[in-house]
Amino acid sequence: MGKKLIIILYIALFPSAVVAKEADLLNVIPNMKDGQEEDMDGRLSKKSKKILNQIYREQKRRNKENSKKVRYNIDHMSNPTVNLDGYDTISGEGRFDIKIKKPGRKLEKKYSLYNKAYNSMLDAQYEVAIFYYETILKKNYKDEYALVGLALAYHHLGDIMLAKKFYSKAIDYYPNNLVAINNFLILIGKESPKESLDELLKVDKVFSNNHVLKAQISYLYAKQEKFEDSIKYIDEALAVSKNNAIYLYNKAVVLDYQGENIEARKIYKYLLNLKSVETVGISTDQIKSRLDNMGT
Helix, strand or coil, rough: EEEEEEEECCCCCCCCCHCHHHHHCCCCCCCCCCCCCCCCCCCHHHHHHHHHHHHHHHHHHHHHHHHHHHHHHHHHHHHHCCCCCCCCCCCCCCCEEEEECCCHHHHHHHHHHHHHHHHHCCCCHHHHHHHHHHHHHHHCCCCCHHHHHHHHHHHHCCCHHHHHHHHHHHHHCCCHHHHHHHHHHHHHHHHHHHHHHHHHHHHHHCCCCHHHHHHHHHHHHCCCCCHHHHHHHHHHHHHHHHCHHHHHHHHHHHHHHHHHHHHCCCCCCHHHCCCCHHHHCHHHHHHHHHHHCCCC
């Protein structure tokens, strides 16, 4: 006798923009330019250390799980025979019935709020976005996208304490959300450049392909004038995120500090030809000014 499987699809215009993307990362590493200096003698708060340890433990756990999966796949490939004795099997013709449903009014309202919040972020209307995200959180205080979105909005507004608060909440509930993790790591670097470096190096051991983390480590080394280490980590970041304009700019500035004018000049000139430069927070005037200071 044939088996019948009913699949119900809910049609929902779930905005892809709501999903946290790499484009939502803020100040991946600050530009190496004159500006507000961090307090080099600042201390990390207990809450910050707790979240860093949580990130470290979660990534270490995931690495262990992935290692087990790799070993299982290798073992399975070497012995692919599967014994089906004792398993129930389906005989006869199978048939799929697909029913399509529209989302309920509550779900439609939620998606509408997501879209309004995201569009407000795009228009730099961060206070408006905060209103929409907070409205979502009143119904579900653990909503992943609202928590991260709220943190991003406060981050854009320069309210570091509230940004950190909501990044921390997002990481508490969703320890694998990379946007929350990466932006939190950036804030940690500003909170305590010296103390956070050791913590970030520890996280880097289990988070080997996180280019944002590597770029932040590079920046912190540069702040301590450890330029060789800074170049090492920015190169590792660029190996993962190729042609990242901010990373390239910062590498050029570090080379400039080291007196490696020829290499720095090459990167500056390359960046002047990139159309994306102005959109990532580096103006062509900045680059031309640095070239002028080098005597070109």
